[in-house]
Amino acid sequence: MEFDELLNLEEKFYQEGLEEGQNENLKNNFLEGKQFGLQVGFQRYVLLGQMLGLCGMFESLELGNAMLDKNINTIRSLICTIEMNNDEENVENLEKVLVKLKNKFRTILLSVQRLVKEKNKTTGNEQNGKSLNFDDVEKLSRMIAGEMKGFVEDEDVTEAKTTQDQANDW
Amino acid sequence: MSDGLMDDVWGSEDSDAELKLAAQDTNKLREQHSKRGYLDGIVGSKEVNLQQGFDEGFPLGAELGLQVGLIIGKLQGLVLLHGAQDAHLSNNFKEAQRELKINSVLSKEVFDAEYNIASDSHPLVDKWATITAKYSQTYSIKQ
Known part of the structure; x- marks a missing residue:
């Protein structure tokens, strides 16, 4: 075999390997990004869903308070403005909307508490004296969306490191 | 890199028999260089596709x-x-x-x-x- 031929062969084999490695790399990165996207998406939306769920419960109490109904509708329309993707403007919008939502929701919780108390007084109902404050709501959503264990694989990190070490050896 | 392979490549110009890389040497060569390429490829940019x-x-x-x-x-x-x-x-x-x-x-x-x-x-x-x-x-x- 000629010297040039041999070099070409080496180059050809190298390119084959390079292509394979790059494809593998792209696929791994994509899946790693996807895992992270799933996690962040989930974490961002738990509290929103929770507020919607609670609003539905409060409505069903039929407390007959126009201000409360208006605030609940505001929560719904604010959440409707949030689009479920990670575009920059949506992320910015989400941050702003979240502040408004939390404030509105605090107001809602306070009025529900007050109205239920009044209703119980007039009906002589002693039950349902429990109340819910915003901390309870946030605590629950943090607990649900909180730590992430066992999803992002540790072995991937080790593997990547080993590959890197190997590459350095070469 | 294995010395044996290099000997074959560099020290065999005179002999026809030795000039031809045995199929097994070609495989070795492929393994070696494609592995090098693979490793270069897999540790490439993290940002892409993430x-x-x-x-x-x-x-x-x-x-x-x-x-x-x-x-x-x-x-x-x-x-x-x-x-x-x-x-x-x-x-x-x-x-x-x-x-x-x-x-x-x-x-x-x-x-x-x-x-x-x-x-x-x-x-x-x-x-x-x-x-x-x-x-x-x-x-x-x-x-």
């Missing part, structure tokens, strides 16, 4: 988070109103809090190798949506 993957995973994660939030919110409301008189409801609420945590909902078993939900719907989210709907009906809660 964002694309993130953007694809985000909406599904968001949808699951919203569904889980809805269930948890409804149950929290139901427990607030009726939990004192309904032990089943209170227990279910506690159980739901365990089963709907992020690491259960996003557990690997639910997803296929491409991180799509293996079946059309999420088993835990479905399970708790059904249970919650049942309680909503019991307590005449609309929607």
